[in-house]
Amino acid sequence: MGDFFEYLKSQWSFAQEHPALAFFLLVVGYGIVMIGFFSAFAGPVTWVERRVAGRMQCRIGPNRVGPHGFLQWLADGLKNFLKEDLIPNAADKILFRIAVYPVFAGVFLTFVVLPLGPWIVGADLSVGVVYLLAVTALVVTGIIMSGWASNSKWSLLGGIRSAAQMVSYEVAAGMALLTAIIPAGSLSFQDIIEHQGGWPWQWLVVYSPATFLAFFVYFTASLAEGNRTPFDLPEAESELVAGYNTEYSGMRFLFFAFAEWANLYVIGAVITAVFLGGWRIPGVDIATQTNNIWLQFAGAAIFLTKASVLVFVTIWLRWTLPRLRVDQLMLMCWKYFVPFGIGLVVLSLFWQVLAAAVPTWVTSAISVLLTLAGAALVAGMFWRAWYNIRAGKDAPVYTWLI
Template sequence: MDILIQTIGDIINADLGSPLAAFIALLLVSLAILGFMSLTAGGLSFIERRVAGRMQSRIGPNRVGPQGILQFMADGLKCAQKEDLIPDGADRLLFKLAPVLCFIGVFGTFAVLPWGNGFFASELNVGLLYLMSVTSLVVIGMLMAGWSSNNKWSLLGGMRSAAQMVSYEIPVALSLLPVILLCGSLSFKELIGAQGAMPWDWNILNSPFTFISFFIFFLAALAEGNRTPFDIPEGESELVAGYCTEYSGLRFVFFFFAEWANLYVIGAVAAAVFLGGGHLPFGLESDIVSLLVFFAKSFFMVFIIIWLRWTLPRFRVDQMMTLCWKTLIPLSFVMLFGQAITLLIYHELTFLQSIVSLVLFAICVLVGVKFVSRVLVNIKEQKYKMMHTLTGS
């Protein structure tokens, strides 16, 4: 594996003389990324369904392949065989274009996403900026889908998603700014490089302001990814299926492909920008290990998103906008300002940073321990009660 990565890295970074060779190399890389993206999206759909099943005291898909792991392939095949319906009165061109745009918007982000610490598909020095701009394509795709379907529920869904995603792009960008300020760069490589291996060296624990920024980023990214509690554009119980009501077959798959791949993107950005990328302490770090650590962090974030989805109800559309404009955006401005001042103070008193980070780390550990112990106690009590009641008395 190490060698493979090394080879691909060599190919990309090599001085490619002829344009043809460059084209082939880039094609290979994008194909590899496409493969990875498909696997991630499919795998996540499987993981999500199994996790949901676990939470709802049922099993979830378990028939196709070992433990049902190939279920997503069966689903994809099934959808591919479905008739490709285009409703009467639909704007045919836009209707066909919309899922592709959604897909491109998410696929484009994979160009700059890091793979571990040292390896990038393309190392842009404005990586974060590029990522945020290319995701905006998704909005246009959804709005197109809603408009062109000639269905009022779709239209409502499209309008909702436009309002939601345009609004929430602002807190996403603003909450990333403190970190950019801290690291002085927009490139993922330097963002990861500026962080250390131990948790208190991560950006999230740099100061209270980055700490809160992380949560703002997480909430706003949830909203950008149309996940519960912000799954308003496609809220099943209100808008049937929102913007993708009229889609069937492979076009429908494209939308959901994009959605699940987006899950991974959220996790990966959070891991790279806030959670220290793929660093590992005690000199254990190598390319492959950092890749695994990075994946672990990303998928942990993804798991939390899935967990939230199957626990929380959804916001109403006006409450969602209120949360964005009246809470998250002002708060993220405060965080930006606070971080700027903190940086000045840290510049004068260098020892202060490590103290603050350590204190924050201690608080996190305490909260985590408290949470886990409470959960354990709860589970124990429930089990005892159930055993007690089912066995007799």
């Protein structure tokens, strides 16, 4: 944002005369554009989720509102706008009202540091990763507030579960992020992205075996932080009705749901930035990309594509795995992810020492090998899926289209 402002100043005389006002307008404008943009992202993701869920369960999903049901999210949003905003009589009314804002803010504040291009970023904080971990912790505050203020046992249990889960998995998520930060040598998202290259074998995920495993650890831990299945214990509908948002209705309920789906993008974007090369375009160096505004937009498109693929994987995982039990969740975190995370950090540190000692071609070869391993994983997934389709060949074939 600062670099972009310098560029604006050189192009636009108004910015030179009133730099403070121009900067204020720029920041407010960027905020509005970003909130609008991610609202327009979170909405359709709900439609994508329901369509994908339908197809994975051999049904169709919403297909009535708009082409292929695409406008379903608008219809649902409108419906929630028009519904009555109920507040239970016995609820703590003030707390109940304000509980949605920390959840919403916690998710949207992350957009400050998530970069879409060299200039397309709210603020390139030097402690970006720490900031991100800090503001996502704000979400749990809102969830506990809503659970407590609802004065309902379902809500309270949901809120407390969420707190336990987020506090636990933040440790694992932090360790996994640290594993990737060690080779990058910076906590700023822009620096981490600039440290990587455009091609898959230049990404941090394949930098070392430690970062390769950290990718999976972070992905799982961030699912748990975002209350996604298989870790959606705070809103386990079979046990807790709807968990912390049981008593909410109308717009407030929508805000919770909205924050949850916006959080999907945050999960994807953080992994893209830290592990998958961010906005780097293959074969284009940073200077070229910074100086050409169209290349910046192309980088943003690449970033969003990678994030969308990860969002799809998150949705896919949700419709594959059943929910964990509370004790299994805690066991998984403290007995598997946290020791693994610590081990990965140590391994990553050793790797830095090793990489300095051995010739560069050795580390490059390992990166290429890990890239091949990742490609083999994806190919193996498609091969197994193809095998499953062929195994079900004698299933009835239906002759009409959706």
